[in-house]
């Protein structure tokens with residue numbers, strides 16, 4: 117399975133949209149989605165290739181696993197950097213061009229500070245030495261030197277403070293930009309796209325990349341923003357080397373200096389060789405990932421309030437703990453065994469403590485400086501500190517570069533993920549605009565089949581039926597017969613594998629789902645319960661009217677839910693508890709006045725009351741003229757007979773004009789056959805297919821399974 121990638125438009129974002137607001141400016145609403153470049157497939161291919169596990173045919177690294185430092189991966193990292201880093205960095209730069217340029221220059225400048233600092237201190241020591249040696253020690257001269265040093269430090273801290281303020285602003289804009297892109301892209305993707313395991317891995321790595329902007333670099337992640345820190349490290353390294361060169365007389369003692377540097381850096385290089393070996397071996401296998409996933413699932417289960425009642429009731433506590441302990445021990449065992457096997461060589465070398473052995477070599481230029489007549493105490497101190505700084509900076513540089521190597525693949529995942537197009541969205545040339553029909557939608561399904569990914573048996577097979585605009589269809593049948601799946605296909609939440617589905621005479625695949633959904637309202641069988649107020653739980657049915665108490669009141673009244681809302685302690689503002697066991701925002705012992713408001717108990721609702729809230733949500737827009745299809749999947753399964761009748765009367769009323777003409781097509785799924793007889797047509801489903809189709813009377817007359825089910829139910 118491959119994710120669908122577009123190759124048409126350049127990846128461009130308006131810089132203004134993602135600028136983080138400084139004190140005076142405000143950012144505007146960003147564009148809806150990023151277009152694609154022709155390089156998107158290259159980046160995606162390189163990202164995918166980097167996940168291939170060495171020496172294991174067909175096996176892929178789990179999402180987030182480190183890429184081994186191999187030649188092949190270096191080439192892939194180069195491809196990703198070439199195709200995506202420049203583009204991304206240009207976008208980030210475009211958010212605040214001046215500030216970003218200043219930030220980069222300041223980073224180079226900041227890299228020079230440590231060398232300046234060492235140099236300045238060496239000058240003070242020299243000055244002191246000459247003052248003491250000459251016997252003309254004067255406090256004024258010393259104070260002068262101190263004042264110059266203080267001034268230098270003040271200047272340094274002013275630059276530091278400006279640089280870090282500037283960096284925060286640029287960083288926040290960059291962070292907002294990537295987080296926004298990530299959110300936007302997540303919200304655009306449909307269920308079939310998200311069901312693709314490759315897409316899921318891509319999104320997970322893309323998510324890691326986005327999180328790296330939150331300062332998670334310590335976890336072997338590096339955002340492109342942090343690339344500028346490499347500049348600072350490089351400038352710091354060059355500054356120290358320059359100081360060392362000038363101290364040892366430039367090229368005169370270059371050989372000695374090189375010996376000194378190499379001997380100081382040797383332990384580090386050996387360690388790094390061991391490190392890279394560890395890296396190449398530390399690929400996470402599927403088995404490890406599964407163990408980690410299981411461990412995480414068990415941990416969430418132990419902490420879950422939602423599952424608590426069943427955990428208590430079925431006495432799952434000891435089982436959870438036992439299973440968690442087994443997986444945790446397995447994970448810890450793996451973690452412990454890895455470094456021992458993989459880094460035996462560097463471990464052995466580090467035990468010998470090479471730095472101590474090579475100490476004499478490091479001092480060769482020191483001896484040369486000492487022999488020179490112009491040797492000063494300051495020079496010696498500066499030489500010592502510069503050697504240490506070179507080692508320290510090199511360590512940082514290696515770590516940062518190593519992180520950058522991993523970061524490149526995550527960046528590739530981000531760039532590739534931005535180009536994923538929702539599976540259900542038709543290509544531009546095939547798209548047909550959905551046109552509102554005054555009598556509702558007309559449906560013609562022929563030989564529809566669908567198998568859920570990973571299932572062997574199809575959920576739907578050879579479904580054929582037709583429904584005229586304005587008709588009402590009841591879908592009935594046994595559990596698992598495919599009713600909800602058919603509903604999701606009609607709603608264009610799922611695609612079908614075979615067959616044809618015409619809506620208003622046009623292939624449903626040619627409608628943009630976003631546009632099609634604007635003409636539908638629905639209650640899903642497993643509708644959402646939001647941990648929020650009643651008002652928001654209902655208002656999401658039409659976000660334009662979410663703030664309107666009148667619109668929400670009307671929806672509540674259509675669903676006959678007034679008494680439920682009126683009985684709640686804070687009416688529409690009552691916060692609803694989705695767990696069904698009551699919850700508080702703060703522990704009850706916090707009883708000061710400031711917290712009392714927030715600590716109020718979230719109100720629980722019965723199953724039927726929740727169902728009325730879901731129906732109210734659907735009714736937020738059900739009566740609007742542009743709505744052509746009302747689809748309800750067991751909307752009244754938890755309602756009493758009286759409430760159920762009222763809901764169906766409302767559905768009937770809003771799907772007809774004042775003169776009684778149908779204005780909307782209605783489809784409902786039900787197990788109550790007394791309700792099904794209200795419909796113009798009934799589809800009886802069994803084992804994924806429609807076995808009987810017709811009016812209630814026709815099906816009763818046919819004496820088939822519908823008739824048997826009907827007789828059994830009444």
Ligand SMILES: Nc1ncnc2c1ncn2[C@@H]1O[C@H](COP(=O)(O)OP(=O)(O)OP(=O)(O)O)[C@@H](O)[C@H]1O
Nearest residue numbers: 568571575593594595596597598599600601602641
């Ligand atoms: N997300 C899914 N992934 C895999 N298989 C699924 C999924 N959802 C449903 N199925 C399978 O598809 C078949 C049809 O399920 P569906 O939910 O459409 O049945 P239904 O007729 O609505 O059942 P019920 O009356 O119990 O609500 C079942 O065999 C079910 O196991």
